[in-house]
Amino acid sequence: MFGDGARRVRNHKRAGDDERDAVSAHFDDNVMTEGHGRKSLRGGVLTIGARALNAFIQIGSVLFLARLLSPEDYGLVSMVTAITGFASVFVDLGTRDAIVQRTRITRGEVSALFWITLGVGTVSAVLVALSGPLIARFYGEPRLVMIAAVSSLTFVTTALHCQPYALLRRAMQFREIGAIEVAANVISASAAIVMAYYGFGYWALVLRPLTMTALIAIGVWAVCRWVPTRPTVTGGVKDMLKFGLNLTGFTMTDFAGRSGDRVAVGYRGGAAGLGHYQNARFIYDNLLDVLVIPVHGVAIASLSKLRDNLPELKRLWSKALSILAFYAMPAFGILAVTSQDVIVLLLSPKWASSGTLLSILALRGIPHSVERTLGWLHVAADRSDRWMRWGVFATVAQFAALFCGLPFGPIGIAVAYVASTFILFVPAIEYAGRPLGIGARDVVAAVGRQMTGAVAAAGVGFLLRFTVLADMHSLERTLVLTVAYAVVYLAIVVGVFGVWTPITLALSLVRNAVPVRVVQPVG
Secondary structure: OOHHHHHHHHHHHHHHHHHHHHHHHHHHHOOOOOHHHHHHHHHHHHHHHHHHHHHHHHHHHHHHHHHHHHHHHHHHHHHHHHHHHHHHOOOOOHHHHHHOOOOOOOOHHHHHHHHHHHHHHHHHHHHHHOOOOHHHHHHOOOOHHHHHHHHOOOHHHHHHHHHHHHHHHOOHHHHHHHHHHHHHHHHHHHHHHHHHHOOOOHHHHHHHHHHHHHHHHHHHHHHHHOOOOOOOHHHHHHHHHHHHHHHHHHHHHHHHHHHHHHHHHHHHHHHHHHHHHHHHHHHHHHHHHHHHHHHHHHHHHHHHHOOOOOHHHHHHHHHHHHHHHHHHHHHHHHHHHHHHHHHHHHHHHHHHHHHHHHHHHHHHEEEEHHHHHHHHHHHOOOOOHHHHHHHHHHHHHHHHHHHHHHHHHHHHHHHHHHHHHHHHHHHHHHHHHHHOOOOHHHHHHHHHHHHHHHHHHHHHHHHOOOOOOOOHHHHHHHHHHHHHHOOOOHHHHHHHOOOOOHHHHHHHHHHOOOHHHHHHOOO
């Protein structure tokens, strides 16, 4: 009996030691270790895979929701989220990237950041809820008062998971992050579909992000096991807040630039008009989110460890950007030439105008997929101040494009956004890379061949769509255009320019993922 008791004590002590070791891993020094490049690549693949699955779930849920809800339902919710949707980029004050980027952190410092961001999230939720009547008056839509009040709670649920999420990223636990996000997405999407089916209308769209952020908070706390304690306000906390506030300055100006179009379309065209525009933006943003956004966390975690080895940092950055462009640019090109058919096939003919808008917006994704990587370099260089300054400039440029396109309606806005992004994407990366010795020539060398192929293939695709394939059935035309685009793109980028690295890397990953006994069967 006494032996059993002693064994239980030892097991309990061992479990406690394991848990402390797991938590300690999140606070290890952020330096390069053996196998760093391989671990970063694996993390990137896992993160992109999780985001791809999330996008599949998102788009799959839209296939149901778009048939159960009206464009007006989407427009009502978008009227609020265009103003209040900055919760995820504001409440953490940029501390998620600051925690990942910093070489050394302590538990007390992270606790201080947690209590600060939770306070900011709570105050923001109250302010947004109180602003509901003003939003309703601006659009002339009284239903927005309650939508704003409920949506404001996402500020609190987002603030709750900022620090444990950042600690998981710092420890490069991307598999765990991906599993949490996929599970939260599945549950929240299922709940939204059930609500829409039973006649709750736009409330299905209002409650979905609130449910998802709450579930993510539960998941990251369960995995991280870190518990906030009494805050320790050190010089490190002040440095991280300063760094993070610069990031917040960029994200807030960037959010304003990305939301201005929805505010303008909603104000001039009403809820129904905004609903069509919002669904086009939804699909575009989801594809951008799958291809680019997940790599951000991996890239800054990896490049920040190479700050003292600039030649290696520059080499890995160029390789990563080249591979990203190789796959992201044609993805947007294919979406551009097929979206008018795809929208009707997936969402029904009542959403046809969304397909035209998406066809134009998708062309923006070709340079946008590169421009969105500017944060890799700003964070790696520890120059969030430059990131904020660029954000102010880019937002001014985007508002200028908005005002140029606004007289021509949503299509004019989409065209203006495409043009401005093609003009600014190289200067954006060049400005970010200047402290690290990366210039415009390096950007063009990394992505120029892929962009040439993507744009040329899009030109061929549009020519085929409106001439030879004009009378073909939508589904058949979509398949033919996809194959034609891929053939033209690969012929130019691989056949003419000889860009093989992304393909050999993909084949290597596939070989590593397949068990040896499958690749080399026993004779």
